[in-house]
Amino acid sequence: MMQLGRAPTPEENCMNLLGEQYDLWNDAHGTPDYFFKLRLSLIELLFREAEAILRGLALKGDVKGWWSLLQKRQQPLSKTTVEQALEALMLGVEELNQRFRSANIPFEYHNGIIQRIDDQFTSLQIEAPFWSLVADPTWKNVDIDMKEAIDRRDAGKPDAAFHALKALESTIRILSDDLGRTRGVERGAAEYIDNLVTAKPQRFIDVWESESLKAIFRDLRNPMGHGPGNAAPLALTLQQCTYVIEVAMSWIKSLVRRKP
Numbered sequence: 001m002m003q004l005g006r007a008p009t010p011e012e013n014c015m016n017l018l019g020e021q022y023d024l025w026n027d028a029h030g031t032p033d034y035f036f037k038l039r040l041s042l043i044e045l046l047f048r049e050a051e052a053i054l055r056g057l058a059l060k061g062d063v064k065g066w067w068s069l070l071q072k073r074q075q076p077l078s079k080t081t082v083e084q085a086l087e088a089l090m091l092g093v094e095e096l097n098q099r100f101r102s103a104n105i106p107f108e109y110h111n112g113i114i115q116r117i118d119d120q121f122t123s124l125q126i127e128a129p130f131w132s133l134v135a136d137p138t139w140k141n142v143d144i145d146m147k148e149a150i151d152r153r154d155a156g157k158p159d160a161a162f163h164a165l166k167a168l169e170s171t172i173r174i175l176s177d178d179l180g181r182t183r184g185v186e187r188g189a190a191e192y193i194d195n196l197v198t199a200k201p202q203r204f205i206d207v208w209e210s211e212s213l214k215a216i217f218r219d220l221r222n223p224m225g226h227g228p229g230n231a232a233p234l235a236l237t238l239q240q241c242t243y244v245i246e247v248a249m250s251w252i253k254s255l256v257r258r259k260p
Helices: 010-019 032-055 063-071 081-102 120-134 137-154 160-178 189-197 207-225 238-258
Strands: 107-110 113-116
Touching (some): 063 081, 137 238, 189 207, 207 238
Antiparallel strands (some): 107 113
């Protein structure tokens, strides 16, 4: 409870805003849509800031890995203050997403962003594992590009799928580098894919998988990344764009999980 005669703390200001009831006659509240989104944005910023603080304390910035190790402790040792903060954050994220589901609100929070989800099955089987994997700092650019893809899709921008495929290409390049197969003369995604399918020392992906990946870049990414000339530019429907994003997520999830 705030004491009389002193200014409220930033924490108290946040709690007061989040706990405030909507008043139709209060002009500052605006429309119900504005009122709700303003508070949702504040929640997003608070969770993002908490993640940023803990990322600065985690080994190599790997908050998810730190949380995993904390959960695997064999004995119920007392937690430090920082470990308690980590636990509060991770359980808070789970509770926030559960509250979205319980209220049938089509949103989820992942890695600093609240974004719209299309269906629960896709969210649970593809998106949630994907966001968990790319939370590792190794995949920072993959995380950024995929968030950009989803934001652009939701805003109706035509280049959303291009950013999803940038995330997929980044994944392939990182794996090629980590496996020691990058030669420095690659001219595009297809040659990095060849690095993963080479039989020596052993295939990272099979030939049929490489052909499938190359088709994605040949038929989608390349037309989007180059001027169409006299031809009509490639335009995807919302459903097609969502499909490309989900395919890219599935490929990234599959490839990253194979990393030794």
